[in-house]
Amino acid sequence: xxxxxxxxxxxxxxxxxxxxxxxxxxxxxxxxxxxxxxxxxxxxxxxxxxxxxxxxxxxxxxxxxxxxxxxxxxxxxxxxxxxxxxxxxxxxxxxxxxxxxxxxxxxxxxxxxxxxxxxxxxxxxxxxxxxxxxxxxxxxxxxxxxxxxxxxxxxxxxxxxxxxxxxxxxxxxxxxxxxxxxxxxxxxxxxxxxxxxxxxxxxxxxxxxxxxxxxxxxxxxxxxxxxxxxxxxxxxxxxxxxxxxxxxxxxxxxxxxxxxxxxxxxxxxxxxxxxxxxxxxxxxxxxxxxxxxxxxxxx
Amino acid sequence: xxxxxxxxxxxxxxxxxxxxxxxxxxxxxxxxxxxxxxxxxxxxxxxxxxxxxxxxxxxxxxxxxxxxxxxxxxxxxxxxxxxxxxxxxxxxxxxxxxxxxxxxxxxxxxxxxxxxxxxxxxxxxxxxxxxxxxxxxxxxxxxxxxxxxxxxxxxxxxxxxxxxxxxxxxxxxxxxxxxxxxxxxxxxxxxxxxxxxxxxxxxxxxxxxxxxxxxxxxxxxxxxxxxxxxxxxxxxxxxxxxxxxxxxxxxxxxxxxxxxxxxxxxxxxxxxxxxxxxxxxxxxxxxxxxxxxxxxxxx
Numbered sequence: 001x002x003x004x005x006x007x008x009x010x011x012x013x014x015x016x017x018x019x020x021x022x023x024x025x026x027x028x029x030x031x032x033x034x035x036x037x038x039x040x041x042x043x044x045x046x047x048x049x050x051x052x053x054x055x056x057x058x059x060x061x062x063x064x065x066x067x068x069x070x071x072x073x074x075x076x077x078x079x080x081x082x083x084x085x086x087x088x089x090x091x092x093x094x095x096x097x098x099x100x101x102x103x104x105x106x107x108x109x110x111x112x113x114x115x116x117x118x119x120x121x122x123x124x125x126x127x128x129x130x131x132x133x134x135x136x137x138x139x140x141x142x143x144x145x146x147x148x149x150x151x152x153x154x155x156x157x158x159x160x161x162x163x164x165x166x167x168x169x170x171x172x173x174x175x176x177x178x179x180x181x182x183x184x185x186x187x188x189x190x191x192x193x194x195x196x197x198x199x200x201x202x203x204x205x206x207x208x209x210x211x212x213x214x215x216x217x218x219x220x221x222x223x224x225x226x227x228x229x230x231x232x233x234x235x236x237x238x239x240x241x242x243x244x245x246x247x248x249x250x251x252x253x254x255x256x257x258x259x260x261x262x263x264x265x266x267x268x269x270x271x272x273x274x275x276x277x278x279x280x281x282x283x284x285x286x287x288x289x290x291x292x293x294x295x296x297x298x299x
Numbered sequence: 300x301x302x303x304x305x306x307x308x309x310x311x312x313x314x315x316x317x318x319x320x321x322x323x324x325x326x327x328x329x330x331x332x333x334x335x336x337x338x339x340x341x342x343x344x345x346x347x348x349x350x351x352x353x354x355x356x357x358x359x360x361x362x363x364x365x366x367x368x369x370x371x372x373x374x375x376x377x378x379x380x381x382x383x384x385x386x387x388x389x390x391x392x393x394x395x396x397x398x399x400x401x402x403x404x405x406x407x408x409x410x411x412x413x414x415x416x417x418x419x420x421x422x423x424x425x426x427x428x429x430x431x432x433x434x435x436x437x438x439x440x441x442x443x444x445x446x447x448x449x450x451x452x453x454x455x456x457x458x459x460x461x462x463x464x465x466x467x468x469x470x471x472x473x474x475x476x477x478x479x480x481x482x483x484x485x486x487x488x489x490x491x492x493x494x495x496x497x498x499x500x501x502x503x504x505x506x507x508x509x510x511x512x513x514x515x516x517x518x519x520x521x522x523x524x525x526x527x528x529x530x531x532x533x534x535x536x537x538x539x540x541x542x543x544x545x546x547x548x549x550x551x552x553x554x555x556x557x558x559x560x561x562x563x564x565x566x567x568x569x570x571x572x573x574x575x576x577x578x579x580x581x582x583x584x585x586x587x588x589x590x591x592x593x594x595x596x597x598x
Contacts, residue, residue, distance in 0.1 A: 086480070181385070182522075182523070182524070183521050185523065204482075206504075214594065215521050215594075216596070217521070219505075219518070222482050222483050222486075224484065257598055260598055295513065295514075296514050297598075298596075298597060
């Protein structure tokens with residue numbers, strides 16, 4: 001067992017300035033696992049209702065995603081609806097129907113407990129603690145979270161940050177956690193609170209990787225058209241940890257490549273709705289896009 | 300004659316969350332010329348009152364800035380006052396006293412008219428046109444501007460954009476000029492309107508260079524403390540064109556280096572008030588800072 005991913009699986013209804021879609025595959029795990037699948041065979045833990053489309057299960061299997069930790073419960077799958085403003089940055093949640101996800105209790109199959117890499121995708125910090133409690137190896141743990149938990153489960157989250165190897169937040173979350181607007185000072189505080197590695201995602205402005213006194217910046221690709229930003233952050237972190245599981249190399253130089261490939265996959269993600277931008281990519285697609293990042297940022 | 304810079308010279312009074320200063324050297328030309336001086340000997344055109352401090356004239360001379368085009372008029376120097384909000388992004392103008400700058404009519408000394416490079420730093424587009432009308436060579440012209448002229452002198456500005464080789468704007472100005480929020484579509488429209496080269500400055504998120512179908516992104520350095528963002532954009536473009544004048548190489552690869560050195564100087568600029576961050580730097584300071592950009596962005 002190498003990489004396990006624990007998060008949400010959902011059916012999303014999304015409106016953006018570029019169009020709208022209804023009841024499409026979503027949730028942090030869907031994006032993370034598909035993105036990671038280009039580098040390794042991820043193993044997921046999650047719950048869906050018996051209305052979850054068989055076609056999405058097939059899609060996961062096509063991407064060599066191990067579903068041993070997936071529970072299919074009688075009832076409806078978690079549903080989320082959101083609308084993006086004209087600038088694609090401001091997002092309004094239209095509805096959240098937790099359904100079977102409301103009682104989600106992530107239980108790791110025995111074969112998952114010695115994972116080399118664990119991605120705690122965005123779910124309640126108490127559940128993320130519960131996942132870590134089940135591990136039987138010194139796994140490299142990456143934690144993703146969201147503003148909701150900083151507001152409503154701050155103590156659980158802070159304790160969790162102290163248990164992980166890498167924290168991934170966006171710039172708003174970094175500021176909420178540290179009361180610092182300055183990236184460097186925010187990063188210092190967050191690294192001092194536990195994790196050895198920190199990523200601050202800046203949306204269309206790229207992402208920053210911090211480790212000890214080192215900083216790396218990866219830009220976001222400049223695209224002609226963004227259709228749907230949903231899941232771009234999940235895709236980024238999924239590809240990042242997938243790349244780490246493939247390479248098993250925690251040098252700063254290799255971590256740089258991990259965040260570059262995170263940005264490569266995220267750039268595909270936003271070009272289409274739901275997970276459509278990141279499914280069935282060829283190795284040559286990734287290479288071509290990687291080359292665009294080289295031209296764009298190397299001097 | 301190789302590089303001429305035409306813009307404003309002022310005495311600034313600035314309040315930022317890090318402190319405040321009164322009647323310090325400012326104006327686009329001061330920043331542009333000092334930044335350019337690390338790569339070439341810039342020649343400036345401008346006007347000041349007879350209250351302009353002799354110490355600043357000495358500072359310019361120390362930086363090998365040719366002052367043949369500087370007019371010292373009887374009267375007071377242009378004064379500007381501004382206050383930055385807690386986030387360092389939002390700026391309020393507290394006062395603007397044009398004084399001798401109100402009737403500024405840039406006249407190029409004969410020795411300036413065959414310049415290889417011309418930087419039209421931020422002044423009224425009509426004056427910028429007037430500078431171009433006096434040139435007697437096929438100079439490489441870089442145009443900097445501001446939101447005020449997009450609002451109040453749009454036609455003059457659009458005609459000017461069609462006369463220059465490189466346009467430098469910030470992201471808000473790019474959007475005002477094109478009604479496009481998407482960087483790539485905004486860049487296409489601006490490149491189609493005349494200039495071969497375009498730079499979009501993104502403040503703390505760095506800058507983008509566009510040419511034909513190529514894009515390059517340079518990050519801003521992640522600093523512990525920003526003291527004063529005034530003049531960072533001027534410093535960026537001054538170093539950029541200074542580097543070009545030194546290298547005389549318009550390949551995309553060399554233009555990349557020009558914007559990297561623009562960011563290097565801008566990173567020094569914001570670390571102190573007024574021009575204090577960019578005066579009397581050693582070559583080794585620039586090299587060390589350049590190396591930080593390499594570590595930060597090269598993979």
